[in-house]
Amino acid sequence: MSTFAAARLVAEREIKVKLRDKTFLFSTAFFLLIAVASTVLPALLDGGPTTVAAASSSPSAEALRDAGLEVRAVASDAEAERLVRDGDVEAAVVAGPRVLALEDAPGDVVQALSTAPPVQLLEPSSLDPFVEFIVPFALAFVFFMTSFAFGLQIAQSVTEEKQSRIVEILVSSVPVRALLTGKVAAMTLLAFGQIALIAVVSYVGMQIAEVDAGVVGQIGPAIAWFLPFFVLGFVMLATLWAGVGALAARQEDVGGVSTPLQMAVMIPFFAVVFLSDNATAMKVLSYLPLSSPVAMPIRLFNDEAAGWEPIASLALLTVAAVIFLAVGARIYEGSLLRTNGRTPVSIAWRSRALVD
């Protein structure tokens, strides 16, 4: 049997097991729920245009209508006041003109009736500040959570094989490389599948919520760039996760052994979140392999990166991924069959005890 066929068998098993795993299904459902909530809910909570009561004959009525407000025609000012008090409308315009409201001055009504000096924005943003904040944060969060959760699962699944000793049977029948390749491929596929599902659900959510086409148009390319960055960024660390899984002898050790890797995932996430307003820092972060999967798509989203930049950053990431893959594979192979206790990295690096 070829290494490829063996790797495929290994990957199939991993995927089958994960798809039956309640924790995995639950976390996927949870992510989807968040995706739906963050796209659909704001639109639902936004109650639509303000309703204003005004005498139909009043000149204000037209101005209000022009401003996109819903105007309810009333016969008298007294009736308008009653409607406001009853909560049927949010405001009323009575003779004067005077604006009636219950507690807060209705800004949009006042604005519709005022004459404001013309404003010219030199760098207009088509996005609402909420979207501007939430999209980068969501990208960073999704990458962080997914790469953390799936990475840890790679480590745990390696440790499970090592701890339960089935690894001896596996290694005696298929090459170690096939075992590693199958596992990493399966987890990458699952992680990518989960992210793609979240992306699709968010997109559908935005359609349902009738989010501005302009917003969707700006998020789209950022997400399209995010996907290759995500896959490479994930694969880059995947064999290292497998390596630390093999260093640990028991599930209880996985947390400790994988601490440096956890940091390698966590620090870039916080760096990107906290430094997102600092253009210089973001520029640096968008080229560093550990943070570029998040930082570069954010810069693209904010329209801060030139067209060649994501390609250069992706190339750097690819080089780093190849190096990291080799390092992880070597640690994995050097420690997989050392069953007596935790294996130090130095010993794993040097020992090539396996016959192939």
Place this chain on the structure above:
Amino acid sequence: MTDVLDVDAVSRSFGDRQVLKDVSFLVTAGRMTGFVGANGAGKTTTMRIMLGVLSADSGQVTWRGTPLDRPTRQRFGYMPEERGLYPKMTVSDQVVYLGQLHGMTRADARRNTAALLDRLGLGERAGDQVEKLSLGNQQRVQVAAALVHEPEVLVLDEPFSGLDPLAVDTVLGVLRERAAAGAPVLFSSHQLELVERLCDDLVIIADGSIRASGSRSALRASYAQPRFAIQVAADAGWLRDQAGVTLVELDGPRAVFDLAPEADNQSVLHAALERGPVHSFGAVTPSLAEIFREVTR
């Protein structure tokens, strides 16, 4: 000399400690070979080297005259000392998966799995997660995992430990079947009585070197001292004064004694008959435990 698994001058050290010293023995096709030795004698290390899980510092293992490589080993059945199965996978999925890893098609693996599980009395548990099974039943699954791909060669590390007598017989039946079909079967055990009952050939290892190997009967013959047991009617203490007799054990009318090479056992029998009735008299074959003690001393 074709269908022989040949372990040839294998040595292996862990750090400064040499755990295998020039280990050589044969496992012949169609025969059950018992591999015995104390804990830490080197049984498991030898088997792991045979399966390629560990490399030898020197020496080699050949099957049908060719050094082992991965494609050949893929046709081996292996049961590691430390049992290993995926705790959360079902019995059947697990065995099918291992069959596939050994190169079977899914359909073949399924068919063999079903037949084997039935044979091992696990047919009804096929859909259960392995961790829900008793240890004895997990052990049977392990046997199924080693056999599912109809291996050419079987290497089993302590296959009977943790099995009740009934399960031992079931597993033994399956193993004998494989041997009868022409596979060499090597199994290690520290239960000497069991090995004595089961094996055709025997390999004894101590401190990393082979102390004795060969067919069970030949080993017995070569290590048999002229030892006899006798039961008479009265006290047998007089044997002490017989020429050439060394008493090993005396318990009233029953005695076990060794005889000097030049002495004649018939004259001892005559002497006994002169003193009264003799209920039994015969040569004693040494048990495996005795041979083991002798060669590993």
